[in-house]
Amino acid sequence: MSPPALVSALLGPQAYPSEERPQQVVLVETHISYLFLTGRHVYKVKKPVDFGFLDFTTLEKRKYFCHEEVRLNQRLSPGVYLDVVEIRGEGGRLTIGGQGLVVEYAVKMRQLPAHRAMSALLARGQVDQDMVRRLASRIFAFHQQAERGPHIAAAGTVEAIKVSIDENFQQTDRYIGVTLAPHQYELVRAYSYAFMEGKRDLFSRRAREGFIRDCHGDLHTAQIFFEDGISVIDCIEFNTRFRYIDVASDLAFLAMDLDFDGAHDLSRLLVETYQALSGDTGLADLLDFYRCYRAYVRGKVESFRLDQTGLPEPEGARVTARAGSYFALAARYAAMRPPYLILAFGLMGTGKSTLAGSLAKALGAEVINSDMVRKELAGVPPTVHRYEPWDTGIYTEEFTRRTYEEMLRRASALIAKGRGVVLDASFSHHEQREAARALAAQCGVPFYSLCTHCPPSIVRERLVARQQASDTPSDGRWELFERQVQSFDPPETDAIEVDTSVEPRQATYVALAAVFKAYLQEPVSVSGERRRHALG
8 A cells, every 4th residue: 555545545534433533634744654633543654664773664564663652652651552453445445443454554542632742831831840840750750660671781882872873974964054064963973972982981881780771762842741640652662772772861852852942941950850869970971962962863853854755845944944953952062161272273274274163163162363363463454465475574473473462362351251262373383382271271271282284285285276365364375385394393292183185074073073082081060061051
């Protein structure tokens, strides 16, 4: 039975049992299901699709997962999931529970009132603190009773989690430039892998201590109903990899979704209440990682909807915007908490300005560019070139000293305002770089030093092309390059060396990964609020 024929048949009231024949049937379509709403019941039919992480391509598989869906959802929504029903066909007519051959299966559910969904209540400002506390208590009790054991704990290793992380980036590469910005992709990718590698011991400890359990896996506000108590529907039935997870991951999904809806205070209350009930001291260390992961997954799932055939243009625009908002939220969770100071230094033409700009865009930091500051001090418009001989005019050691002092002064002012700063300049000499390091120490902020490099042949190509461009403030040119090489002090031992001969996105990723590796060594506060400032 083709999906269009099935949908057409089930939109007709005559397809339903006589004792509950609806006057009208409403269709809701997701990337994996068709839901037919009759007013009293919902009939959920799985699409014959294979996304890699789920496979509904055969009738037997769809039957199996229908039964799994009913079984698993009894845990948090008893009385909502009623049965698995057969859709039969005879004489060219399809009916639910009628005569003929079985052509499909559906999950039969009690239809919950849409206006009592947490997402709808949030939109009306009708979710209060008591409701969130009750919900946190319900989730905690569910986690306490959830199945655990060696076969489930194995899903909590870095290697197991990495499978899902890898899949995320493989499946979203095609949405770059559609719903996902390149800098967001590289930022979240760098953060995710750096976190997993840097926190291996934490993940192992969580698995040993029993925090990996058979959870819900899709805990967001549209799945939660405040009606005759609290019902949480639609857990993950199709892949244990998404359900055998750390309880922190389950909780983080809902905390993220509250942040997405702008309910930051309720998100914090949810986490604080759960933490108080559970006494889980390791929760704070993982929340940002899992919130980032969950926001990225939501962006991915929304993006999948764009592949649906026949999606109306207005709906496509809404889906695109919503997916983009989830990806942006994932990037905000991943971004480092300012203030901090990053020094991007290196020889002319080695791509330090490109790297500095990419880092600043990804992290939401401010760039202070030496070419811009130098020409401002000289009273020269940024794009007016001063092609002066080495160590003359506005490029003497004295003028460079003034330029760097002004850059550090501006950086200090921005840091005082709580901003992250990226310094973009050659910083050819050791004492110049140490002055930047000393400023970071004086301000009490982290300092990261990045040195760009690439083969001279590439430098020459870039400098020649730059001279022909009219929109750059740089006066660097090939005939000065060798002089700078001779006077350039080697990078310090703790400097992160970045090869910029590769594609710019890859260089950005390498730099971000190295910075995150250092950043993640810093302690997280008890409340887990290291990066929450970015959310409002």
